[in-house]
Amino acid sequence: MGVLANFVVNVLPYITLVVFVVGVVYRIAVWWSRPSPAPIPVFPGQRSVGDAVVRVLADVLLFRSLFRFSGNRILWLGSWLFHISFGLILLRHLRYFLGAEAVPGWVNALQGIGVAAAVVISVPLLYLLLRRIVHADIKWISTPADYFVLLLILSVVLSGLYAKFFAKPFVVDVKYVIRSLMAFQPVDLDKVYLSTSFLVHFFLVQVLFMYIPFSKVMHFGGVFFSPTRTHYFGGESHTKSQEEV
Amino acid sequence: MKMGEQLEKMYDVELKPGAGEAYVCNLTKPEFAEVMATDIPKEPLPDHEMVPVALRKLDRMRKERKSVQLYLDICVRCGACIKQCHYFIGTGDPKNTPVGRAELLRKVYRAHFTISGKLFGSLVGAQKLTPEILKNEWYKYFYQCSECRRCSVFCPYGIDQAEITMAGREVLNSVGLAPKYVTQVISQVYKHGNNLGIPEPAFKYNCQFLEEEIKETTGVDVKIPVDKEKADILYLPPSADLFTNTDTMIGVAKVFHAIGADWTMSTYASEAANFGLFFSYDDMKTINLRVVETAKKIGAKLVIFGECGHAWRAARQFMEAMNGPLPFKFMNILEFTADLLRKGKLKNIDKSRNDDVVVTLHDPCNYARAGDLVEETRYVIQQVCNNFHDMDPSVTKERTFCCGGGGGLLTEELMELRMKGGLPRATAVKEVVEAHGVNYLAAPCAIDKAQLPLVMQHYNIPVQVGGIHDLVGKALILEGQEEFEAKKKAEEEAAKAAAAAVPAVCGLCDAEFATMDECCEHAEKDHKISKEQCDMACEPKEGAGAAAVPAVCGLCDAEFATMDECCEHAEKEHKISKEQCDMVCESKQ
Ligand code: HEM
Ligand code: SF4
Ligand code: SF4
Numbered sequence: 001m002g003v004l005a006n007f008v009v010n011v012l013p014y015i016t017l018v019v020f021v022v023g024v025v026y027r028i029a030v031w032w033s034r035p036s037p038a039p040i041p042v043f044p045g046q047r048s049v050g051d052a053v054v055r056v057l058a059d060v061l062l063f064r065s066l067f068r069f070s071g072n073r074i075l076w077l078g079s080w081l082f083h084i085s086f087g088l089i090l091l092r093h094l095r096y097f098l099g100a101e102a103v104p105g106w107v108n109a110l111q112g113i114g115v116a117a118a119v120v121i122s123v124p125l126l127y128l129l130l131r132r133i134v135h136a137d138i139k140w141i142s143t144p145a146d147y148f149v150l151l152l153i154l155s156v157v158l159s160g161l162y163a164k165f166f167a168k169p170f171v172v173d174v175k176y177v178i179r180s181l182m183a184f185q186p187v188d189l190d191k192v193y194l195s196t197s198f199l200v201h202f203f204l205v206q207v208l209f210m211y212i213p214f215s216k217v218m219h220f221g222g223v224f225f226s227p228t229r230t231h232y233f234g235g236e237s238h239t240k241s242q243e244e245v
Numbered sequence: 246m247k248m249g250e251q252l253e254k255m256y257d258v259e260l261k262p263g264a265g266e267a268y269v270c271n272l273t274k275p276e277f278a279e280v281m282a283t284d285i286p287k288e289p290l291p292d293h294e295m296v297p298v299a300l301r302k303l304d305r306m307r308k309e310r311k312s313v314q315l316y317l318d319i320c321v322r323c324g325a326c327i328k329q330c331h332y333f334i335g336t337g338d339p340k341n342t343p344v345g346r347a348e349l350l351r352k353v354y355r356a357h358f359t360i361s362g363k364l365f366g367s368l369v370g371a372q373k374l375t376p377e378i379l380k381n382e383w384y385k386y387f388y389q390c391s392e393c394r395r396c397s398v399f400c401p402y403g404i405d406q407a408e409i410t411m412a413g414r415e416v417l418n419s420v421g422l423a424p425k426y427v428t429q430v431i432s433q434v435y436k437h438g439n440n441l442g443i444p445e446p447a448f449k450y451n452c453q454f455l456e457e458e459i460k461e462t463t464g465v466d467v468k469i470p471v472d473k474e475k476a477d478i479l480y481l482p483p484s485a486d487l488f489t490n491t492d493t494m495i496g497v498a499k500v501f502h503a504i505g506a507d508w509t510m511s512t513y514a515s516e517a518a519n520f521g522l523f524f525s526y527d528d529m530k531t532i533n534l535r536v537v538e539t540a541k542k543i544g545a546k547l548v549i550f551g552e553c554g555h556a557w558r559a560a561r562q563f564m565e566a567m568n569g570p571l572p573f574k575f576m577n578i579l580e581f582t583a584d585l586l587r588k589g590k591l592k593n594i595d596k597s598r599n600d601d602v603v604v605t606l607h608d609p610c611n612y613a614r615a616g617d618l619v620e621e622t623r624y625v626i627q628q629v630c631n632n633f634h635d636m637d638p639s640v641t642k643e644r645t646f647c648c649g650g651g652g653g654l655l656t657e658e659l660m661e662l663r664m665k666g667g668l669p670r671a672t673a674v675k676e677v678v679e680a681h682g683v684n685y686l687a688a689p690c691a692i693d694k695a696q697l698p699l700v701m702q703h704y705n706i707p708v709q710v711g712g713i714h715d716l717v718g719k720a721l722i723l724e725g726q727e728e729f730e731a732k733k734k735a736e737e738e739a740a741k742a743a744a745a746a747v748p749a750v751c752g753l754c755d756a757e758f759a760t761m762d763e764c765c766e767h768a769e770k771d772h773k774i775s776k777e778q779c780d781m782a783c784e785p786k787e788g789a790g791a792a793a794v795p796a797v798c799g800l801c802d803a804e805f806a807t808m809d810e811c812c813e814h815a816e817k818e819h820k821i822s823k824e825q826c827d828m829v830c831e832s833k834q
Binding site for chain 2: 036037063066068072141143218225226229
């Protein structure tokens with residue numbers, strides 16, 4: 001246990017960090033560098049950078065395109081709830097990264113909401129999982145990786161909740177771990193109380209973040225590059241009025 | 246039933262894996278493969294060469310096109326696109342869902358080009374490429390996608406399956422798996438300048454023929470110029486408009502005439518369409534170059550693309566990027582006409598001439614999703630017609646459904662698939678037919694005009710399919726046309742009156758009368774037959790009709806009020822017996 005815990009707390013985080021950052025940067029760099037031979041916007045045909053920004057933001061924040069999905073607003077709701085909860089949970093964790101005096105008010109204010117989100121997120125997660133099993137067409141297109149990432153996130157959430165509500169770690173201990181890691185100082189495991197459930201949670205989170213660069217979860221970066229959304233009609237030659245001729 | 250309800254039901258699709266395997270395009274012939282701008286083998290490569298060649302091409306595709314790389318990477322398989330594809334709705338084959346189709350390529354990409362695919366194989370949905378995948382999956386299913394881009398509208402990341410299809414087809418080309426239909430059409434463009442392969446003399450002849458037709462119906466000398474050396478406007482019709490959809494061409498010619506435009510078509514670039522879009526960037530560019538060169542040569546300031554959907558996409562999104570910078574402006578004919586109407590430059594429009602039709606509009610996919618063109622079409626229709634009804638909003642504008650024949654699939658051997666793919670559009674049309682008595686399906690695209698009549702027939706929907714400029718042509722009245730029509734009408738009435746003045750006989754009692762009117766009166770009085778039904782009783786007296794017609798003597802050009810008089814004259818003056826009278830006397834018409 002001691003060795004393993006030591007590895008998860010003192011070694012793995014740096015590996016995770018490197019894999020995640022290098023991986024994500026590499027993937028994004030690839031997309032960034034690929035050329036686009038022609039503009040291929042899909043209706044309504046953005047006319048300017050501004051149009052494209054608005055369009056991408058609507059997709060990122062509101063999942064606007066998904067909302068159009070005729071007859072299935074449940075997917076939109078489930079998906080959106082999942083992501084917004086995920087976002088809130090991430091933000092809530094910020095406080096472990098900041099010194100006590102530096103935690104801004106809004107992070108503190110988020111604590112309650114963040115915990116609620118952690119509870120709520122299980123519902124859309126289970127829904128996303130179930131629809132892959134229940135609907136014949138979605139089942140057909142699903143690969144093992146699609147179930148894996150949902151199960152992984154679900155286990156991250158559940159282990160986190162367990163750690164919080166049943167094993168009850170002290171905020172100061174977690175904060176000490178994170179802050180030490182950030183300062184490149186090894187954590188002395190004898191000085192802190194870390195429950196097994198916390199260690200499991202911490203481990204799973206790292207697995208998730210290492211997995212992200214290799215997986216479809218990279219869509220969080222890709223959505224900003226999608227040519228049908230980001231391209232806009234440039235070119236001076238097209239006209240809608242014969243008078244310009 | 247309420248609008249939208251039948252559509253709603255349509256989305257209950259039963260999953261039928263493998264249903265699409267029956268549909269496959271005939272392979273190209275060496276003589277077509279040879280002339281493609283893309284360097285492709287004349288026949289499919291032997292199996293052992295296929296895989297490495299295909300992988301090399303796939304690698305190039307993902308490196309040359311951001312869209313391909315990104316869309317291979319970021320799909321989360323959420324399934325939002327599944328029921329947006331008409332070929333899935335029609336066939337139920339999961340490989341015909343947009344995501345299912347993309348996965349055919351994605352699984353290969355993963356196995357050969359990603360770390361996770363190399364490490365975990367089928368666990369992450371990776372599969373190594375085999376000749377069978379190329380032949381039985383890609384070649385079939387990438388030609389069961391019409392590149393309509395409907396999936397992209399609904400995908401949370403805008404993943405455009407058409408981009409994957411286009412890349413997949415280029416890979417297929419590289420191993421010699423190319424369809425006959427598309428390569429043949431492209432080879433015809435290279436040879437004759439147009440898809441149908443109409444040679445120059447026939448093209449010009451058809452334009453003359455259409456000029457004559459306009460003259461006959463309107464009395465106006467409308468020119469359809471071809472190969473003028475200099476012109477302000479270069480017009481590119483879909484070549485089918487010169488043969489089958491001639492009313493569209495006539496409508497366009499009338500618009501140009503009405504504003505006195507200096508325009509021409511060209512026999513070197515006599516085609517708006519660009520099948521390169523369905524085949525390869527290289528061919529798309531080469532085909533388009535003919536247009537650009539021609540426009541430069543004749544000094545055109547404006548290039549106008551006719552009623553054709555994918556032509557407009559190739560122009561709108563690719564022309565400038567591929568063959569720019571362009572020393573001219575370009576637009577679609579619908580933008581052109583809409584602009585004229587908006588500015589009141591087409592003065593004499595008589596909407597009531599289209600009162601016989603109740604119109605709905607099929608948005609061509611490439612107008613709506615790639616061409617920024619959904620308002621002009623509706624505007625023009627409403628300016629020239631009194632009766633217009635849109636289909637359910639879930640299937641119009643950017644959400645329009647493909648006709649089922651786009652993307653290079655408009656070929657005989659895919660007929661069954663085409664009819665299945667036409668189901669969503671047919672369902673939507675059926676709704677407006679039932680709700681509003683629509684009888685005219687406006688489809689401003691040459692592929693639609695070939696495909697939709699078959700679909701409507703297949704699903705028993707009683708509508709006529711035609712272009713928008715067909716309607717414009719009917720409503721637009723040219724200078725001199727009204728006088729001509731009035732004269733023609735007067736002549737017709739005179740002829741009728743002349744016919745009425747012919748001696749008549751009552752079929753019921755054999756009584757004879759000097760005129761038809763008198764006979765009809767008699768029939769009403771004596772036989773109780775109303776005047777409307779008079780023709781049941783009264784007939785012109787035998788031979789009288791012809792005899793009463795003015796005649797002219799072919800030998801001396803003398804004119805006579807009747808044939809009889811002429812014959813008498815012929816006998817007397819030219820010694821031609823009455824039996825042989827027709828040798829000299831002709832009726833004056
Ligand atoms: C810009 C940010 C993001 C956007 C716009 C976005 C959008 C979406 C959308 C629209 C879906 C499809 C609907 C669904 O299946 O739920 C989806 C799925 C998913 N997203 Fe995100 N996402 C973002 C960031 C993230 C992040 C940071 C994660 C990290 C865990 C994530 C994890 C997932 C997962 C696991 C799925 C798949 C759900 C399933 O399998 O059904 N997303 N995302
Ligand atoms: S909608 Fe987009 S992300 Fe979802 S399965 Fe289809 S292509 Fe993939
Ligand atoms: S582009 Fe059209 S035909 Fe092709 S997969 Fe998408 S919806 Fe289907």
